[in-house]
Amino acid sequence: MTAVDGVSFDIARGETLALVGESGCGKTTTGRMLVRLVEPDAGTMAFDGMDMATLTAGELRGLRQRMQLIFQDPGSAFNPRMNVATLIAEPMRLAGYPPAEQRARVAELLPLVGLAPEYAERFPHEFSGGQRQRIGIARALALRPDFIVCDEPVSALDVSVQAQVINLLTELQRQFGLTYLFISHDLRVVRHVATRIAVMYLGRIVETAPKAALYATPRHPYTRALLSAVPSHRPGVARTRLADIGEIASADAIPSGCRFHTRCPHAIALCREKDPELTTIGDGHEAACHRLDDLAA
Amino acid sequence: MPRNAALQVETAAAVAAPLISVRSLTVDFFTARGRFTALHGISFDVRPGSVLGIVGESGSGKSVTALAMMRLLPDHTARITGGQILFQGTDLAHAAERDLRRLRGRDMAMIFQDPTTSLNPIFSIGHQLREGLALHLGLGRAAADRRAEELLALVRISSPRACLAKFPHELSGGMRQRVMIAIALACNPKLLIADEPTTALDVTTQAQILELLRDLQGELGMAIILITHDLGVVAEFADEVQVMYAGRIVERAPVADIFAVPSHPYTGGLLHSMPSLEEEDPALLPTIAGMVASPFAMPPGCAFHPRCHLAGADCTRAVPPLARVGAGHDSACIRTAHV
Known part of the structure; x- marks a missing residue:
């Protein structure tokens, strides 16, 4: 099964690229390939100008420390027998930092993510979802990374806690010049955090654009469907009714031609036959659709 | 549709009377850590044919409210310790299990967040639909099959007959939720309680399921209690909203x-x-x-x-x-x- 197929993108230093799409689109796999939790079968990746394929194992380990991952549910990733201090320091311990340095860094990190110093001795089950995500963020920051893959970091949180964690990620980015790949299915959250957005469908990027352009003039029919599916917060204002476009095809039976053609209200014969390529349609705005000209805003 | 005509007459006669009235409902939980009160004497009404949105976060008591109304709270850990749930002359809070079984699935039905865990993996969709039809309406095999097919068409499943023979794992998440809705609507309930019905679904699927529920509510005239953490879902769908916090x-x-x-x-x-x-x-x-x-x-x-x-x-x-x-x-x- 090909989960991610020939995806290319750049992330500039200090920006947030959001990867959006529905389950099975390959956004999580893409994020894990970037931090080398999943090895790609083909393609190249460069980090800070270095081609990762040409690095020695030692260099790769050094680089790997500069990239970290935040999960949707950090609770399930934590060893329940480790207290908070041990959990946060674990990446440092594995990288061979002396215990004194680990302790000092934990003391620095707790207030940074909004956790009281006395939490250091407690265990993950004693915390709420929001606090566990703060622990996950502190752990990701332990090795002073440049780049963090945030995989649905607020999806499992209550609404009132979501905003707190989003603000924390924003402040940390500003303070440390962090670069984020922000994986999410939530187009409200993405509109708030992203600099640029890439929309994925069945392992491909179908549209990529700076935030303002994507929300104001989405060009790919799938992006438009995603946006019109988000419930409005204005009662009485009727949302454009989403045509019955069915559900995402299975990744083990990728449709021919354009992968979206089985659900696309605008599909023509060509869409079944030929796979459209990403075409530039504006400043940093690209979309992969045969009917871009016919469907212009 | 004689059923709809009957419903309209009923609705007209009961224009001001609530379909269900919850009065001072209190629910306590008994856990290893001790006893706590999850619902502190809440009261509200649902009018026939209206949509009430209940919004809240974890621990607000919104799902406990729904489970209490259906009398589906876990027996050993939760208990209704006060109040009444008045539905068609019966106080559900104190009704016998025999009476509840008659009401549940017939006059009031519920759909849950995760359709995967609510469907039985070893029975076909047709089997699971026929079960309620036989129990509540006494339909025989042929009649139940016909009605089951109608119900799948009602929830816009494109080849309903083929779907009857399928098993839950052969369906996508959105299709499973459609089947759950079909099962819930099998006996034309007057009240449908939907607890986070779209939370586990993708955005485009969520929109389609909400549109389906709204269409069906218009066609069938049932009242809906929609429980959600998503204010956008409420804005689109509810007539009235109640916000819950800490029970x-x-x-x-x-x-x-x-x-x-x-x-x-x-x-x-x-x-x-x-x-x-x-x-x-x-x-x-x-x-x-x-x-x-x-x-x-x-x-x-x-x-x-x-x-x-x-x-x-x-x-x-x-x-x-x-x-x-x-x-x-x-x-x-x-x-x-x-x-």
């Missing part, structure tokens, strides 16, 4: 008013902390400080006061009652004028 209703209003003039600081906080889809937000989102208190250590007075930017000493003295602030609009806050 109490803190605000209720017609849907337009909840968004236009939120009158409880918690409601206002929730609305402001949601990123906007239409406009640029400030760099940092407005937040509600802190988090929900543990049910074992509820703060005195208003349970929201430790997180409230308007709170004063008087907020710790007594639990504020729901008070009228506008037409059909109630808020449980002594500083409601400042919200």
Whole structure:
């Protein structure tokens, strides 16, 4: 099964690229390939100008420390027998930092993510979802990374806690010049955090654009469907009714031609036959659709 | 459709009377850590054919409310310790299991967040649909098959006959939720309780399921209680909204008013902390400080006061009652004028 197929993108230093799409689109796999939790079968990746394929194992380990991952549910990733201090320091311990340095860094990190110093001795089950995500963020920051893959970091949180964690990620980015790949299915959250957005469908990027352009003039029919599916917060204002476009095809039976053609209200014969390529349609705005000209805003 | 005609006559006759009335409903939980109160004497009505949205976060008591109304609370850990649930002349809070079984699935039905766990993996879709039809309507195999096919068509499944023979694992998440809705609607219930019916689904699937529910509500005229954490879902779908916090209703209003003039600081906080889809937000989102208190250590007075930017000493003295602030609009806050 090909989960991610020939995806290319750049992330500039200090920006947030959001990867959006529905389950099975390959956004999580893409994020894990970037931090080398999943090895790609083909393609190249460069980090800070270095081609990762040409690095020695030692260099790769050094680089790997500069990239970290935040999960949707950090609770399930934590060893329940480790207290908070041990959990946060674990990446440092594995990288061979002396215990004194680990302790000092934990003391620095707790207030940074909004956790009281006395939490250091407690265990993950004693915390709420929001606090566990703060622990996950502190752990990701332990090795002073440049780049963090945030995989649905607020999806499992209550609404009132979501905003707190989003603000924390924003402040940390500003303070440390962090670069984020922000994986999410939530187009409200993405509109708030992203600099640029890439929309994925069945392992491909179908549209990529700076935030303002994507929300104001989405060009790919799938992006438009995603946006019109988000419930409005204005009662009485009727949302454009989403045509019955069915559900995402299975990744083990990728449709021919354009992968979206089985659900696309605008599909023509060509869409079944030929796979459209990403075409530039504006400043940093690209979309992969045969009917871009016919469907212009 | 004689069934619809009958429904209209009933609806007209009962225009002002609520379909279901919850009065001072209190639910306690008994856990290894001790006893706590999950619902503190809540009261509300649902009118026939209307959609009530219940909004809240974890621990608000919104799902406990739904389970209590269906009498589906886990026997060993939860108990209704006070109040009444009046439905068609029966107090469900004190009804015998035999009477409840007759009502559940016939006059009132429920759909859950995760359709995967609600469907039995070893039986075909047809089998699971026929079960309720045989139990409640006494239909024989052929009649039940016909009705099952009609129901799958009703929930817009494109080849209903083929679907009857399928097993849950052969269907996508959205299709499974459609099947769950078909099972829930099998006996034309007067009340459908939908507990986070779209939360586990993808965005485009969620929109399609909500549209389906709205269409069916219009066609069949049933009342719906829609339980959700998503204010957007409520804005699209509900006639009336009640916001719950820590086991109490803190605000209720017609849907337009909840968004236009939120009158409880918690409601206002929730609305402001949601990123906007239409406009640029400030760099940092407005937040509600802190988090929900543990049910074992509820703060005195208003349970929201430790997180409230308007709170004063008087907020710790007594639990504020729901008070009228506008037409059909109630808020449980002594500083409601400042919200």
